[in-house]
Amino acid sequence: MSAIVAIVGRPNVGKSTLFNRLIQRREAIVDAVSGVTRDRHYGKSDWNGKEFSVIDTGGYVVGSDDVFEKEIDKQVELAIDEADAIIFMVDVETGVTGMDEDVAKLLRKVKKPVFLAINKVDNAKRAEDAVEFYSLGLGEYYTLSSINGGGTGDLLDALVKELPDVVEEKSELPRFAVVGRPNAGKSSFINALIGEERYIVTDIAGTTRDSIDTKYNRYGFEFNLVDTAGIRRKSKVKEDLEFYSVMRSVRAIEHCDVCILLLDATRGFDGQVENIFWLAQRNHKGIVILVNKWDLVEDKETNTIKHYTDKIKKAIEPFTDVPILFVSVLTKQRIFKAIETAVEVYNNRNKKIITRKFNETMLPIIEHYPPPAYKGKFVKIKFCTQLPTPYPQFAFFCNLPQYVREPYKRYLENKIREEYDFTGVPITVFMRKK
Secondary structure (H helix, E strand, O other): OOEEEEEEOOOOOOHHHHHHHHHOOOOOOOOOOOOOOOOOEEEEEEEOOEEEEEEEOOOOOOOOHHHHHHHHHHHHHHHHHHOOEEEEEEEOOOOOOHHHHHHHHHHOOOOOOEEEEEEOOOOHHHHHHHHHHHHHOOOOEEEOEOOOOEOHHHHHHHHHHHOOOOOOOOOOOOEEEEEOOOOOOHHHHHHHHHOOOOOOOOOOOOOOOOOEEEEEEEOOEEEEEEEOOOOOOHHHOOOOHHHHHHHHHHHHHHOOOEEEEEEEOOOOOOHHHHHHHHHHHHOOOEEEEEEEOHHHOOOOOOOHHHHHHHHHHHHOOOOOOOOEEEOEOOOOEOHHHHHHHHHHHHHHHOOOOOHHHHHHHHHHHHHHOOOOOEOOEOOOEEEEEEOOOOOOEEEEEEOOHHHOOHHHHHHHHHHHHHHOOOOOOOOEEEEEEO
């Protein structure tokens, strides 16, 4: 289970730019206008062989400084509560501001690693100006330029030293995490499965708070259900629910074998749901997508399910080999089929293919369609095997692994999926020197 790193700070200091650099994807929108980031962004990163999840706490479009400060405090408090380490970003151009001091005041009380990152330091004069940030009382700082990457290596070197080592926890029973946006029906889904009102369910988004395990043992299935769930007092429903949901989803995803991604049919497969999907994929977890509240969708026609499925598959390309079920938790329509499917995906994730049989299957396929020549060089693949990892990874040994391009790796992945059932499970293909 890898660690969570939260990037906090006031709006427009460059948090999203650093986030995009860490996850190596242009996922968060970056603009000179403060408060562009409304949704929470989260992704996977690694440095020096150590993996960790990153959360960009974002900014807000609001009307006054007072509201600004209130919202920023809320975000930082939640990040402090959930993250294993915190990157506090400030801006050398504007210097120390009142909002920076407020955030620093909160962080000085924290018993978790806090890294003060001073952004937009891209010349010697600005490096001298950074000295004033000692006044925040957070000790050593790191100067960087998130837009061009300067200085980020030093920050990450220090960061990963403080993070726990990644351990793939293996429990006796499979762990299925029920994740999704607030008010998608996660708690109702678990209540329907276990046949009792174990979790409080209301129309208020975010009724659920803590991740709780529920042992399920019915109809020949035995596993732990992990709900991003729990009982929440009304006095606590003042927090940023979307952000809290993200933090809990990340924790649940890190700590499970299969993610049951529940989405509201009336809202669709939106950006937040897509983010959760890709986080599960990058964590190599099995995935089942459940489209809940299907009974509330009006004007259904013969091809409505097909069109809805095609739209989801378009959003998750190229990893489209994922089961998509249309359910109604309220009427219990297809919820037990959902569990059957999750068990199948779990078995697929743990599938091991004998090396001899794998070679007998794949080598003739490769011989029929070998890797295209690159720079006049011909690649010859002589041997392949499944690696002894907790999730499906395959190594293909050849003379020139550096000349095998991504499209051919996807071709090999597609052929593996055609020959063996890995539905719902991300596959990684490596090329190795023979």
